[in-house]
Amino acid sequence: MLRALKSFWAFWYDFVVGDDWHVAAIVVVALAVTALLVHAAGVNAWWLLPLAAFAALAWSLHRATAGKS
Amino acid sequence: MTAALPLVLTVFVACAVEAIEALTIVLAAGLTRQWRSTFQGMAAALLVLAAIVGVLGPTITLLPLTALRLAVGALLAIFGLQWLRKAILRAAGYKALHDEASAYLREVAAAKAAPVSARRGVSDWYAFTLSFKGVLLEGLEVVFIVITFGDNQRNLGAAVVGAAIAVVVVTVTGIVVRAPLAKVPENAMKFTVGIMLTSFGTFWGAEGAGVRWPGSDATLLVIVPVVAAVSLSYAAWLRRAHRLSEVASGSQPQTAWSETEGVTG
Numbered sequence: 001m002l003r004a005l006k007s008f009w010a011f012w013y014d015f016v017v018g019d020d021w022h023v024a025a026i027v028v029v030a031l032a033v034t035a036l037l038v039h040a041a042g043v044n045a046w047w048l049l050p051l052a053a054f055a056a057l058a059w060s061l062h063r064a065t066a067g068k069s
Numbered sequence: 070m071t072a073a074l075p076l077v078l079t080v081f082v083a084c085a086v087e088a089i090e091a092l093t094i095v096l097a098a099g100l101t102r103q104w105r106s107t108f109q110g111m112a113a114a115l116l117v118l119a120a121i122v123g124v125l126g127p128t129i130t131l132l133p134l135t136a137l138r139l140a141v142g143a144l145l146a147i148f149g150l151q152w153l154r155k156a157i158l159r160a161a162g163y164k165a166l167h168d169e170a171s172a173y174l175r176e177v178a179a180a181k182a183a184p185v186s187a188r189r190g191v192s193d194w195y196a197f198t199l200s201f202k203g204v205l206l207e208g209l210e211v212v213f214i215v216i217t218f219g220d221n222q223r224n225l226g227a228a229v230v231g232a233a234i235a236v237v238v239v240t241v242t243g244i245v246v247r248a249p250l251a252k253v254p255e256n257a258m259k260f261t262v263g264i265m266l267t268s269f270g271t272f273w274g275a276e277g278a279g280v281r282w283p284g285s286d287a288t289l290l291v292i293v294p295v296v297a298a299v300s301l302s303y304a305a306w307l308r309r310a311h312r313l314s315e316v317a318s319g320s321q322p323q324t325a326w327s328e329t330e331g332v333t334g
Contacts, residue, residue: 023147031142034279034280035278038278046282049146
């Protein structure tokens with residue numbers, strides 16, 4: 001039963017989060033900060049998520065290739 | 070219908086990639102083991118997928134659009150960035166290009182080595198599970214793409230049409246050639262899908278968080294090329310770094326970009 005639950009979790013983790021959980025974390029944090037800026041500070045922060053996505057991709061690529069060149 | 074064309078095309082390309090991967094597994098199981106058990110596995114996976122769609126589809130349409138866009142936007146952006154990451158690493162030579170021919174050979178070798186055993190009314194359990202898992206896993210991605218794109222655009226029909234065309238085209242081609250679709254520029258397709266998923270995910274996710282995009286829906290026409298340009302520049306930069314390091318270390322530089330597949334196909 002525990003094994004089945006573990007493999008169920010592993011499947012969905014791999015399906016949604018993938019190879020680098022940092023990317024998922026950055027996207028979620030960026031969305032939360034965007035919502036805060038919009039609703040609490042009244043800032044229309046449309047630029048935040050694209051910038052965070054590009055930064056997350058660059059950082060993840062850097063981590064994946066560092067030391068492999 | 071013209072307005073739905075970008076949606077149909079995006080879903081078509083994304084689902085074609087998944088269908089090609091599923092086809093490779095089904096062919097390996099069917100040609101080396103037994104077609105009957107392979108088809109049983111495929112049918113069982115399609116039933117499970119239909120049940121998932123039956124439960125998820127109506128549930129998702131009940132969600133308010135803002136909450137749906139926030140959740141789906143986040144998932145699509147994460148999903149898209151994963152695809153882009155892999156496609157860029159492959160294009161730059163850091164990761165082997167996904168080769169359907171070699172994936173097929175690996176599956177065939179494993180299928181030939183596995184013993185034949187009958188279970189639960191299935192005469193070849195290995196062929197059944199191989200086919201079931203392959204179709205279910207790739208099918209889940211198709212379902213995810215169809216439901217998220219279709220529901221966000223409030224045009225599930227167009228998304229289903231895109232997915233259905235992709236599955237039919239890949240299946241018919243697979244039946245005709247009876248071999249894995251190795252000539253398909255899979256990395257270029259994955260790169261394109263990664264760009265579309267990231268762009269739509271960013272757009273919907275930010276909207277769900279309360280953002281008003283300058284230019285409204287037309288902003289997507291800016292986001293898609295910007296995401297493409299940034300991703301291509303990352304790939305070019307990594308490829309150059311990889312080549313320079315290989316030249317410096319005296320090994321033969323890989324030519325993933327121009328001579329094999331690369332992102333340009």
